[in-house]
Amino acid sequence: MVEIEYGKVRIKLGDTAHVYEPAEDSFLLADAALKEAKPGMRILEVGAGSGFVSAVLLANLKDIHLLATEINPHAARCAKANGVEVIRTDLFRGIKPEKPENRFDLILFNPPYLPTSKEEKVPGWLNYAFDGGISGRETLERFLDEARAYLKPGGKILVLISSITGLEAVKEIMKSLGFKADVVERKKVSFEELIVVRGKLL
Numbered sequence: 711m712v713e714i715e716y717g718k719v720r721i722k723l724g725d726t727a728h729v730y731e732p733a734e735d736s737f738l739l740a741d742a743a744l745k746e747a748k749p750g751m752r753i754l755e756v757g758a759g760s761g762f763v764s765a766v767l768l769a770n771l772k773d774i775h776l777l778a779t780e781i782n783p784h785a786a787r788c789a790k791a792n793g794v795e796v797i798r799t800d801l802f803r804g805i806k807p808e809k810p811e812n813r814f815d816l817i818l819f820n821p822p823y824l825p826t827s828k829e830e831k832v833p834g835w836l837n838y839a840f841d842g843g844i845s846g847r848e849t850l851e852r853f854l855d856e857a858r859a860y861l862k863p864g865g866k867i868l869v870l871i872s873s874i875t876g877l878e879a880v881k882e883i884m885k886s887l888g889f890k891a892d893v894v895e896r897k898k899v900s901f902e903e904l905i906v907v908r909g910k911l912l
C-alpha cells in the first residue's frame with residue numbers, strides 16, 4: 711500500500727496500477743488551491759484521482775463544502791476512502807447547475823494533459839490520468855466549455871497545465887469563454903514546466 715504524506719494529510723493509494731499517484735503536478739495544484747480557498751467556500755474538484763488535492767483542502771480549511779467528480783471507478787473509490795465526497799461521472803455530468811448548491815466559488819482540475827496518439831494510450835482506466843488527446847487539451851477544453859455553468863458570479867477555476875499543453879492556447883480559450891486568465895504558480899520539473907492558471911469569471 712503506497713502512502714503519501716503532505717503537511718497534515720496522509721493519503722492511501724490502494725493500487726497505483728489503476729489510480730494516479732500524486733506527483734509534482736498534484737502538489738502544485740494543492741499549493742495554489744490552499745492560497746485561493748477560504749473558509750465557507752463551496753469547492754468542486756473535477757478528476758479527484760486519489761483525492762489528494764481535496765484531502766489537503768479538507769485538512770487545512772475549516773467549514774468548506776467540498777465535492778469531487780472522477781471518471782475512473784478505482785480512483786473514485788480511493789478518493790472516497792480518503793474522506794472525499796465523490797460522484798463517479800464524466801466531468802460535471804449528473805451535477806445539476808440549476809440547483810443553488812451546485813454553484814461553486816472555486817473549481818479545480820488537474821486534467822490529463824499529455825498529447826497522446828492512439829498508439830500511446832495506456833491500457834485500462836489509468837489512461838484517463840494522462841490522455842489529453844492529440845492536442846493535449848481535449849478534456850481540458852470540454853471542462854472549460856462547461857465550467858461557467860457551475861460557478862457562482864465572480865467564481866474562479868484553477869487548472870493545472872504543462873508547457874506541453876500550450877499556455878498561450880489555454881489562456882486564449884479561457885479569455886474567449888469570458889474568464890480573466892492569470893498564471894498563479896509555475897515550476898520546472900524535468901522536461902516540462904508545470905503551470906497553474908486561474909480563471910476568474912468576468
Ligand SMILES: C[S@@+](CC[C@H](N)C(=O)[O-])C[C@H]1O[C@@H](n2cnc3c(N)ncnc32)[C@H](O)[C@@H]1O
Nearest residue numbers: 732736757758759780781782800801820838839
Ligand atoms: C492527472 S490525474 C490528477 C488526479 C488528482 N487530481 C491529482 O492531482 O493527483 C487526472 C484525473 O482526472 C480524471 N479524469 C480524466 N478525465 C476525466 C473526466 N472526463 N471526468 C472526470 N474525471 C476525469 C482521471 O481519471 C484522473 O484521476
